[in-house]
Amino acid sequence: MFDHFPFYIGLLIVILLLIMLAKKLRIAYPIVLVIAGLLISFIPGLPRVHIEPELIFVIFLPPLLYEAAWATSWKELWRWRRIIVSFAFVVVFLTALSVALVANHFIPGFSLALGFVLGGIVSPPDAVSATAILKFVKVPRRMVSILEGESLMNDASSLIIFRFALVAVATGQFVWHEAALSFGWMVTGGVGIGLAIGWIFMKAHKLLPTDPQIDIVLTIVTPYVMYIAAEEAHCSGVLAVVCGGLLLANKRHNFLSSQSRLRGFNVWQSLVFVLNGLVFMLIGLELPEITAELGGMSLSSAIGYGLLISAVLIIGRILAAYGAVLVTLIARNFITVADKRNPGARTPFLLGWSGMRGVVSLAAALSIPVQLDNGTIFPQRNLILFITFVVILVTLLVQGLTLPYLIKKIGFPNFGDTLPEEEADKWIKRQLATQALRHLQTSYKDHLESDGMLKQLVYKWEHKTRTDAPEENISGRHKEIYLAIIQEQRTWLLIHSNKEQNLDEEIVRKHLYYLDLEEERLALLKG
Known part of the structure; x- marks a missing residue:
């Protein structure tokens, strides 16, 4: 590790330079970093990058989710709760089901369980990519709120699907009543543990003689404690971090001093900036290694399967966006909805087109075990990894590069739901x-x-x-x-x-x- 230390320092400097270039070109930095990582990986003589799944799940994911929860408005989350929950749970499940059926039908050797493994991996859109892209265009606040709220919840639902699918592949069977009980515990346990640990840390900030430095360190430790505690209890660590983060964010003015809030804001901005930059660069650096492990399958066939799954995801999300609008227009006759007006045809299309994949999909794909419990090789593991990388690249490049143009060309209606x-x-x-x-x-x-x-x-x-x-x-x-x-x-x-x-x-x-x-x-x- 020490021998490669200069390489990683140089990599960090390159990331900073590339992000500055992305700002200059007015391109979202995740797109530039992924492409640059892919190009750098072909330079001869550089150390080979191998990403351990624990590195993403345990080191990167908790602080990224926690910061996202602090940045999310609880008021907006509650206002758009129906569409957020429908996209985060119903649409994610339907997306995973669609991917499973298509993979089972078109990809040789893919069982339905393996299809759900792939579906659970690629179903959640990445909020970092969407937020970075939307900074360059003027969009209604409601769209940003929906995308941010959806991203907080869909990671948990997709990873739950992914875990159940892994069990089905390993055991060859799927017991519905056991799965339902397990799902209930993962959700309720994750929420409960996150809120409980959040409450404990809130009291620690308030009652102990802390100063800004101690407060900042405690906020950095908090998401890791939430995630690890929930995972050890076989609950959803993602939900624990999200719920605990929302609780603390909503109560921040009750237990943090103004000095701690100001200094903590700057520290977290820098920390998340570095973590996001590293993750998207690593995505590009890892792709050649995955390509080399495809085995007997031709590269063209693997790319074709990746493009097929990408098309399923893009089309499926657009259809889901229009379906959500249709359901809302019907439901407004029976229940109170956030907005009774018809958003038109433009809004759902642009919402559907904002479905770039990223960090969570990468982490889930890399966490697939190399071997099953009985010692046999996990079927189609390398192909699943490759398809995931193709999906990330395609959605980032195709949707990410065209989304600002489409927003400027098509535009949003004037909802008038926020003051100028x-x-x-x-x-x-x-x-x-x-x-x-x-x-x-x-x-x-x-x-x-x-x-x-x-x-x-x-x-x-x-x-x-x-x-x-x-x-x-x-x-x-x-x-x-x-x-x-x-x-x-x-x-x-x-x-x-x-x-x-x-x-x-x-x-x-x-x-x-x-x-x-x-x-x-x-x-x-x-x-």
Whole structure:
């Protein structure tokens, strides 16, 4: 490992340069990294890269899922819960079933159980790829929320299908009632363990004498504890991390200081940036090794099977998107839905086209055991691996490169379900200023005339500005008053974020971030 250390340092530098190039070319960096990894793998004399499945599942997956849960809006997740759950569970199962049937019919030597193994691997779309691509185009907030929410849940459902299929291949049978009980335990146990560990860590942050450094380390440790504990209990580690992460993200202002939130945000941004870059580069680097292990099957035949499965996935997701719209239009006559309006033909097509595959599919494929318990070679393992890599490449290149163009060409209808960013910004600033004035006039009414500093604070909020700093020399008492104002504003913002459905969560989080910055700056002033 030490002999190859300079290679991995060089690889990290190359990743940074490629991401900068991707930004310059306005191409999503996962696409550039996969292509570059594939090209680099053909350079003679370089160390051969072999990815251990535990490296992806245990080291990479928990923090990536955890960060995604923290970045996801609970309000939006709940608002679009029906379509998110349908895509994350129903569509994933139907996709896996479609892949299993097609593979069983068209690929020689593929049993239905092996088809479900492949289906479980390739059924979940990758949110990292979609999010990276959507940054270059203007899309409705609802689409981003649906894609983010779906990606949090579909990893768990696809891996559950994958595990049951592995058992069926190993034993040659599938007992439905045992599978149902096992499925129930994996789901409920994963959710329960994730929430329980999340609650324990939340109390640890709140009750122990932690500082920002300790808080950040604890947040990095948390997803690993959740994942490993759930897996040891034979539950879904993915669901544990997702549910525990959502709990802590929703309660972050109750147990983390503004300093911990600010510093933790920067640390996590850098950590996830590096992890994502490494994973997508490794995808390209690993492909030649998988190709070399195809055995007797010709490369052209294997590529053909990969393209066939890719077509099944792309077409199936588009049909599922239109099916979801149709079901919603029917269901709106009987139940309350998030939006009763017809989204038209453009929205489901673009939602269906946003189904790039990535990290989880790679990890699942690599985790297929080389041998069964009886010592025999796992059937079609290398072909499954190769098809998975072809699917990742095809969906990233074909869908990833064309999605921004299609969005610009086709466009989305104007849903009008969120305030424009500039209007929302102005509204929030006015309301925060109003809250500050109300707090001053209510709590310090008797001191407003005699206290010069309080007069300055009143003047500040009357002019609705957040840029003027308080005096450089500020007394401890006035600091307390200013901090109380910030806390009043933060409380108001959190409450109204949940009440106002048309208020974009991203804008709310931006203003919460500004309040944390203001509190941090105030702590540095003399007094």
